[in-house]
Amino acid sequence: MFNVDAGPVDRRYCDGLTRRHFVRLGVAGMATTSLAGILRAQAASEAAGTSKKDTRVILVWMDGGPGHMDMYDLKPEAPPEYRGLWQPINTNVKGMQLTELFPRQAKVADKFSIIRSLYHNNGDHFAAGHMMLTSRWGATGASTAGHHPGIGSVTSALCGSRVEGLPPYVAVPYGMSIGLRPGYFGANYVGPAHNPFETEGDANATNFNVKNLSLPGGMSVERLDDRKNLLRGFDKLRRDADTSGTMDAMDRFEQKAYEMVTSARARDAFDISKEPAELRERYGRNSWGQSMLLARRLAEAGVTFTTVHLGGWDHHWDLYKGYETILPRVDMGLSALFQDLHERSLMKNVLVVVCGEFSRTPRMNDGGNGGAPMSQGTPGRDHWGNSMFTVVSGGGLKMGQIVGSTNRLGEAPVDRPYTPSDLHATIYHVLGMDPQTHFLDHSGRPVTAVDGGKVISELE
Numbered sequence: 001m002f003n004v005d006a007g008p009v010d011r012r013y014c015d016g017l018t019r020r021h022f023v024r025l026g027v028a029g030m031a032t033t034s035l036a037g038i039l040r041a042q043a044a045s046e047a048a049g050t051s052k053k054d055t056r057v058i059l060v061w062m063d064g065g066p067g068h069m070d071m072y073d074l075k076p077e078a079p080p081e082y083r084g085l086w087q088p089i090n091t092n093v094k095g096m097q098l099t100e101l102f103p104r105q106a107k108v109a110d111k112f113s114i115i116r117s118l119y120h121n122n123g124d125h126f127a128a129g130h131m132m133l134t135s136r137w138g139a140t141g142a143s144t145a146g147h148h149p150g151i152g153s154v155t156s157a158l159c160g161s162r163v164e165g166l167p168p169y170v171a172v173p174y175g176m177s178i179g180l181r182p183g184y185f186g187a188n189y190v191g192p193a194h195n196p197f198e199t200e201g202d203a204n205a206t207n208f209n210v211k212n213l214s215l216p217g218g219m220s221v222e223r224l225d226d227r228k229n230l231l232r233g234f235d236k237l238r239r240d241a242d243t244s245g246t247m248d249a250m251d252r253f254e255q256k257a258y259e260m261v262t263s264a265r266a267r268d269a270f271d272i273s274k275e276p277a278e279l280r281e282r283y284g285r286n287s288w289g290q291s292m293l294l295a296r297r298l299a300e301a302g303v304t305f306t307t308v309h310l311g312g313w314d315h316h317w318d319l320y321k322g323y324e325t326i327l328p329r330v331d332m333g334l335s336a337l338f339q340d341l342h343e344r345s346l347m348k349n350v351l352v353v354v355c356g357e358f359s360r361t362p363r364m365n366d367g368g369n370g371g372a373p374m375s376q377g378t379p380g381r382d383h384w385g386n387s388m389f390t391v392v393s394g395g396g397l398k399m400g401q402i403v404g405s406t407n408r409l410g411e412a413p414v415d416r417p418y419t420p421s422d423l424h425a426t427i428y429h430v431l432g433m434d435p436q437t438h439f440l441d442h443s444g445r446p447v448t449a450v451d452g453g454k455v456i457s458e459l460e
Contacts, residue, residue, distance in 0.1 A: 003431045053179055053432030056299040056305050057155070060292065060334070060354040063177060064313030065125070067360030067381050068389040070323060071099050073116045081364050082409050085320050093400045097434060104335035110400040111338040111347070114395035115460060117404020120420055122358065123383030125314075129177040129357035131460055133184040135424040135451045149439070150175075152305040153187035153194040154449045158433050163302025165265045170298050171196035171307045172203065172291045178357065184344045185307060189441045195221050196307065203272055203290035204431035210270045269301035270294070279340070284332035292333040299350045302432070310399055313356055317367045317377035338393050351395025351430045353423070362410040376448040386412050390423060395430040397459040421453030428449040 066082075069075060074088040088097035089111035100105050101214045105112075122128045130139040130146060138147030149157075157170040157421060175185035175196040187194035199210045268274065272294045285287035288310055295306045310330070315322045334354065341347050360381030366373035367380065387406045393399065404416035428450060435450035 007152040010144040013322055024232070031345060043261060046344060047365070047442065054349060055430050056162060056302070056304050056306070056350050057395070057427060058295045058299055058308065058337075058350060058352045059152070060308045060310060060352065061177070062313050062354070062356035063309060063311040065128075065358045065360055065383060066313045066315065066356045066389075067315070067319075068104060068116070068387060068406075069360065069362055070319070070383070071102070071327070072114050072389040072391065073406060074099060075362075075410050078409055082362050084364065096400075099327065101240055102331045104331045105338075108335050108338050108352055112352075113397065113399050113401040113403060114389050115390040115392065115403045115418060115423075115456065117415060117417045118355075118387075118388040118390050118420070118423065120144060120385045120414055125357060125383070128385050130184045132355060132420050133177060135421045138164060138186070142182060144178075146180075146186055146188050148447070149188045149190040149194070150182070150185040151427065152188050152196055152307060155305040155433065156187070157190045157439070158437060158449070159304045161302055162304050163265070166269060166302045167197040168304045169194065169196045169274040170303050170305075171198045171309065172294050172298075173200050174289075174309060175307055176309055176311070189281055190439055199270065199294065202287045203294045203416065204285055204287045208272065213266055213270055220445055269298055269303070272297060278394040279336075282332070283336040284329055286329055288329045289336070291335040292337045296337055298343065300346060313322045315380045316365070316382055317362070317380040319364070319380040320378055334391075339353065341394055347394040348396040349394075351427065352393040352395070353427065354391035355388070355423075358383060360384050362387070366382050392459065397430065401458060403456060403458045416458070418456055419453065421451050422456055423453075424450045425453035426456045426459060
């Protein structure tokens with residue numbers, strides 16, 4: 001059993017388990033994937049037809065369920081118990097309004113589009129998370145194990161990295177869904193080599209560094225070279241006896257891992273300290289803002305799929321206090337990311353996707369969570385998968401749009417309904433991947449990368 005410190009002990013999800021409980025459950029029995037293992041899997045994907053399209057994805061994952069009614073799909077004409085606590089504000093796109101807590105995004109709304117009609121009709125954290133990240137059902141709160149590979153792992157398997165010497169799939173600071181690590185971000189039957197390479201740590205810390213890219217204490221590049229040569233000498237007899245070519249293949253993969261640790265390219269990509277102080281301030285000097293900035297660095301350098309974990313969205317009560325704290329951080333980070341990609345002429349090459357496992361109930365509760373009103377705190381919103389939002393930016397898609405709509409109370413799509421499979425198909429379209437590519441599951445049955453789905457036509 002691994003114990004991973006993923007936050008304060010008293011940080012609880014709605015069923016009472018702490019974040020640390022989830023992490024213990026999520027990594028029990030799992031092995032750590034080495035850099036060499038991640039790189040080793042890239043060659044296999046090339047044989048299946050690696051995409052030549054030079055595009056990348058940043059998935060900003062709002063773990064716990066962000067509410068559409070308080071962010072990107074406000075209903076100012078609805079009754080007070082539905083419309084929520086904040087007023088809508090206009091953006092630089094005619095007819096598009098956002099919450100008043102998103103003033104920075106309002107100024108750059110022409111650089112993203114909002115899908116307001118996403119749905120999957122499930123309010124179970126685990127079932128919803130599995131669906132959003134894999135395009136398939138397969139987990140519940142009673143049985144949380146993942147059954148299919150996450151979208152980043154499929155991308156790793158089919159595309160590899162866009163640039164030699166970099167991992168294809170990186171999680172900042174870690175890949176985690178509903179407390180499970182890597183959870184539904186994991187590779188499952190695609191193979192553990194396609195699990196995300198995690199940066200860990202706080203990208204906002206003055207001493208931030210990526211441990212797996214650092215040489216051990218007292219180890220220089222010269223000493224590492226000597227050690228590598230020594231191990232090669234010890235292994236000569238076994239290599240001479242090998243007629244399958246396995247040892248030669250291992251040499252190639254270990255060499256790539258070695259180059260990744262010792263080359264300036266990889267170190268530079270992960271070195272956020274090289275960003276100008278002014279730009280770091282624009283993203284927000286907090287872990288969320290700096291994680292988004294690091295994701296931009298990685299995508300620009302050539303990492304194909306990067307995830308950013310933003311946790312803490314399970315607001316069954318005290319919604320006002322929670323959103324007044326976290327939405328300004330989201331606003332700074334996302335607006336800076338959209339603008340930064342535009343200024344670097346990366347909007348055609350990098351797709352940003354913002355979503356969580358589900359949304360929150362259109363009707364606010366009384367803050368009692370089954371007890372007396374306000375006994376748990378001020379009102380909040382509960383689980384809701386019947387209507388959700390996703391924000392997309394870049395990737396060569398059409399920006400400044402609202403795709404679909406919900407009814408007057410925000411309860412369900414009434415126009416252009418889309419499913420998680422449609423979102424996956426759109427992401428794969430941007431990456432140049434075939435969503436009908438088959439993998440063999442644990443039983444040997446062929447399973448397509450995406451369960452159905454079609455590209456969201458309004459974005460093409």
